[in-house]
Each structure stands twice: as C-alpha cells, then as structure tokens.
Amino acid sequence: MFEQLFATHYPRVVSMLVRVTGTRARAEEIAADVFSKLASQPKGGEDLLPWLYRTASNAGLDVARANARARKLPAVPDRVEPEALDKLLQAERDAKVRRVLGELKPRDAELLLLRAEGMSYKELAAACEVSAGSVGTLLVRAEAEFARRYQARFGDRR
Amino acid sequence: MSMCLTDGQLREYLDGEFPAAGAHLLECGECRGRCETVRECGVFVMDSIRSLGHVDAPVIVMRRRFDWRFATAGVLAAGLAAWFVLLPKSQPKIEHVVVSKPPVVNPPAVVAPVKTVVKRAKKKIAMPDEDSFETAVVMRVALGPDEVLADVLVTPDGRIHALCLVTEEGEGQE
Numbered sequence A: 001m002f003e004q005l006f007a008t009h010y011p012r013v014v015s016m017l018v019r020v021t022g023t024r025a026r027a028e029e030i031a032a033d034v035f036s037k038l039a040s041q042p043k044g045g046e047d048l049l050p051w052l053y054r055t056a057s058n059a060g061l062d063v064a065r066a067n068a069r070a071r072k073l074p075a076v077p078d079r080v081e082p083e084a085l086d087k088l089l090q091a092e093r094d095a096k097v098r099r100v101l102g103e104l105k106p107r108d109a110e111l112l113l114l115r116a117e118g119m120s121y122k123e124l125a126a127a128c129e130v131s132a133g134s135v136g137t138l139l140v141r142a143e144a145e146f147a148r149r150y151q152a153r154f155g156d157r158r
Numbered sequence B: 001m002s003m004c005l006t007d008g009q010l011r012e013y014l015d016g017e018f019p020a021a022g023a024h025l026l027e028c029g030e031c032r033g034r035c036e037t038v039r040e041c042g043v044f045v046m047d048s049i050r051s052l053g054h055v056d057a058p059v060i061v062m063r064r065r066f067d068w069r070f071a072t073a074g075v076l077a078a079g080l081a082a083w084f085v086l087l088p089k090s091q092p093k094i095e096h097v098v099v100s101k102p103p104v105v106n107p108p109a110v111v112a113p114v115k116t117v118v119k120r121a122k123k124k125i126a127m128p129d130e131d132s133f134e135t136a137v138v139m140r141v142a143l144g145p146d147e148v149l150a151d152v153l154v155t156p157d158g159r160i161h162a163l164c165l166v167t168e169e170g171e172g173q174e
C-alpha cells in the first residue's frame, strides 16, 4: 500500500516542491522526510493523501518564506550578456512568485500548486479535503488573491 | 435567460468541468466579460507558477520484498565477503546506492524509502566482476552468525556486483 502511494505521489510531490523551494535537493529532502513519516503511520492508504500534500506544501512554503526574508536582490551589472540577463530576470520573477505564494493562506497556495501540477478537480478535492463541487470556487478565489497580492506588491504582472 | 454564473462556475466552465454554462454565456454579455477576466487571471497565475521550473518525473526503483532466491545470493555474498574483507581498505565509500539509468535529462533517481532509519554504507567492497549494468536490485542481507548487515547489488541475471557493509547512521567513522 505504501509503495503504491509512494510510486503514484512521490514524483508529484517532488515536482511541486521544486517549484516552491527552487532547488531539487531541498525538494527531495522534504519529500523524503514527509514520506518517511507517512511510512510510519499505522494505517496507510488514500485517506492520508490530504495529510501528505498539506505537510509537503506547508514545508515547501516555509522554505519559500524563509528565502524571501533572507533574500537580497541581486545587483544588476552595467553590462551583462543577454543570456545571463534573461536568467537574472527569470530568477527575479521566480522570487516574486514564491514570495506571493508564501503570503497566501496555506490551503490557497496548496490548491494553486497542485493545480499547476496538473491535478484534476477530483484529485484536488481528495488531496485538499474539499468537496468536488467547491473546487472551482476555491480555485478562482485563490487565483484572484494571488493576482491581487502580486499586483499590490510588485505593481504589474511582469 | 437562465441565472447568471458565479466566478466559480466560470472557472469550472473554463476547465471543462461545467460545459452546460456555455448556453448561458451565449446569451449574457455580462457573464462573458467576467469569464474573460477569470480566464486572464487564471492564465497569469498558472503561467507564473508553472514557470517556476519543472522536473521530469523522478525515476523510482522499488526495492523488492525479501525473496528466497536472493537469500541464496546473500549466502553467496557472505562467503565472498569473508574473502574480500581482507582486501585493502581504501575503497571508495558510497553513501547510497543508485540503481537506475535516467531516461530524461537529469531526473532525480530515487530508491524507495524503507521504514527503518536510512543506514549508511560504511565501505564498498569491490567484487571481481565490475561490469557495467543498467538495473539492479538492492538487497539487504544479514551475514554470518553475528548477522552483520550488508547491501548487495543483484542484477536481473542473478549476479552480484557489489557488496556494502552497513552501519547505523551516525555511528562510528566512515
């Protein structure tokens, strides 16, 4: 049972954590920790999915918040190669997105992250412990809140 | 005209979860306008999150459950271990065993966690046959009367390719 859960959900958890933490090493570290806790649960199974995703996304968001607090914006040199500039701008944009994700309510951030991983409404309902009929409403609210905070903090959508 | 749609229903419509909303949208300009706002916002948010980077699905190599066929391999390994343990000790240490050949660019290779604390291989003892191989199964076996733990790599043809004595994590020096 645990092996089945691991094979199905580990890749998704890691992928979500890479997005939110920005490093694969950290993502795998968190995922391994969460799955080892899952393995020690006396009764396994699909009913542990909400716990699994909530714990993983919360741990990832903690990292994103800590990084946002610690982060100093990189100084842009006078002359940089176009490719390096692209990377710099992408890193800057990533930091903004992670910062806003870290500011959302944990469940809103979790919903958006899992939706971005391609979860269906049915899967989202199971993973986030909400009714299938409320997924659309919760998603649209979480998206609106993300966009509102992003624009309030950074001024535009770039 | 049917009742106007909520933003949640518009989200569902855009995600293909509520196709019936299309009939109302055809006749209601107000809902079409809000639908476009919901769509734009959703595209912005999802594009933002998806641009954070993506990893290809990790390659997962599941440990097999204990199998008597491999127990035989373990006994064989025990005999070989007794001989090879006398070899020079300066073999490279390995901290974990990766037994996969990733099919895509740099995916994380993963060995399924077991319930016990991850143990660290203290030393690798080379086997005479160091042929390369693509897949193998990691077997943990107990050697000798003292039940010294060791990991062996067994390829699908039943051959053993490496043997690692195992110590508890954090115990002793590497």
Ligand SMILES: [Zn+2]
Pocket: B003, B004, B005, B024, B028, B029, B030, B031, B032
């Ligand atoms: Zn309407």
